[in-house]
Amino acid sequence: MKIDQTKIPQATAKRLPLYYRFLENLSASGKQRVSSTELSEAVKVDSATIRRDFSYFGALGKKGYGYNVNYLLSFFRKTLDQDELTKVVLVGVGNLGTAFLHYNFSKNNNTRIVMAFDVDEQKIGQEIGEVTVHHLSDLEKVIDPEVTVAILTVPQVAAQKIADQLVAAGIQGILNFTPARLDVPESVRVHHIDLSVELQALVYFLKHYSES
Ligand code: ATP
Numbered sequence: 001m002k003i004d005q006t007k008i009p010q011a012t013a014k015r016l017p018l019y020y021r022f023l024e025n026l027s028a029s030g031k032q033r034v035s036s037t038e039l040s041e042a043v044k045v046d047s048a049t050i051r052r053d054f055s056y057f058g059a060l061g062k063k064g065y066g067y068n069v070n071y072l073l074s075f076f077r078k079t080l081d082q083d084e085l086t087k088v089v090l091v092g093v094g095n096l097g098t099a100f101l102h103y104n105f106s107k108n109n110n111t112r113i114v115m116a117f118d119v120d121e122q123k124i125g126q127e128i129g130e131v132t133v134h135h136l137s138d139l140e141k142v143i144d145p146e147v148t149v150a151i152l153t154v155p156q157v158a159a160q161k162i163a164d165q166l167v168a169a170g171i172q173g174i175l176n177f178t179p180a181r182l183d184v185p186e187s188v189r190v191h192h193i194d195l196s197v198e199l200q201a202l203v204y205f206l207k208h209y210s211e212s
Contacts, residue, residue, distance in 0.1 A: 012053045018043050019053075020076040027069050035066035086111045087147045089171075091162055092154035093118040093126075093133050096177060100151060101129040113151070114144060136162065140169045149173040156180045163190075 022042050026034055036054075040047040054067065057075055077083055090097055090113050097116065105111045117136040118124065126133045134142050150171045154162055159180035166174060167188055174190045176182055179197075182190050 008056050012056055015043075015045060015049075015053060016076060016080055018045070019050075019072070020080055023069055023073050023076065027073055032069055033066045034069055038066070081110075084110070086149065087114045087144055088112065088149045088151060089114065089143065089147050090116045090131075090151040090153065091118070091136065091166070092152060092158075093120075093123050093128065094153060097151075097153035098128055100153065101131050104129050104131070114147065115142065136165070139165055143169050145170070147171070149175070151175045151177065153177045 019039070022039065023034070036047040036050045039045075039050050043050075045053075054072075057072075057079075088111060090100055093101065093116050097118075101113060101116060104113050113129075113131050116128065116131050116133045117139055118133055119136050123133050124135045148171060150166045150173070152159060152162065152166075152174055156178045157180075159176065159178040160182060163174060163176075163182045163184055167184055172188055174182065174184070174188065176190050176192045177195065179194050181192075184190055
């Protein structure tokens with residue numbers, strides 16, 4: 001069945017990697033089918049939402065049978081381009097950036113940081129977690145043309161200028177770990193992860209909305 005990707009709502013699309021990871025584990029353990037209730041408990045998304053999400057993929061669970069794990073997996077693999085390696089660059093090899101280079105999505109076979117950039121001469125030329133650190137001024141010269149995604153772990157003040165350079169070098173998606181709100185062309189997508197804001201929000205919720 002051919003699915004029109006543009007019809008999948010963004011909220012649903014964001015949940016795909018979550019479903020994918022869980023289904024991969026299920027398949028590895030030899031399970032062939034799964035109910036929306038089981039999925040719901042595992043990924044912490046309510047089962048009505050799961051049923052609605054899956055209906056966009058043409059996956060209609062049968063009552064008393066559930067969903068076919070392998071059908072869903074092969075669909076997700078195609079949709080998430082898991083058959084292809086997604087190459088990523090990282091800018092800012094500080095504490096957080098270095099941690100990402102060591103981690104390098106080792107549990108996910110299909111996403112890999114392939115090069116890193118910084119401006120600190122002491123870091124240029126180093127290999128961290130098998131990834132070479134280049135000078136940012138060489139970005140356009142050395143970047144692999146297949147790379148479309150960048151992770152940004154630089155100080156806030158440097159973020160906008162680097163985002164402009166990344167866009168000029170053909171980057172289409174930025175995972176922004178700086179607190180800066182980035183100005184980019186409409187065709188470029190920015191996902192913003194501010195760890196301290198997330199942590200503060202969690203602490204606030206615990207304090208003010210906790211049941212006990
Ligand atoms: P460190 O302990 O190495 O300073 P940090 O995470 O505390 O790490 P930050 O000041 O947040 O340090 O800087 C993160 C990284 O971003 C550093 O490696 C720094 O050299 C780099 N950096 C700073 N300015 C730029 C820039 N304009 N372009 C690219 N990288 C930059």
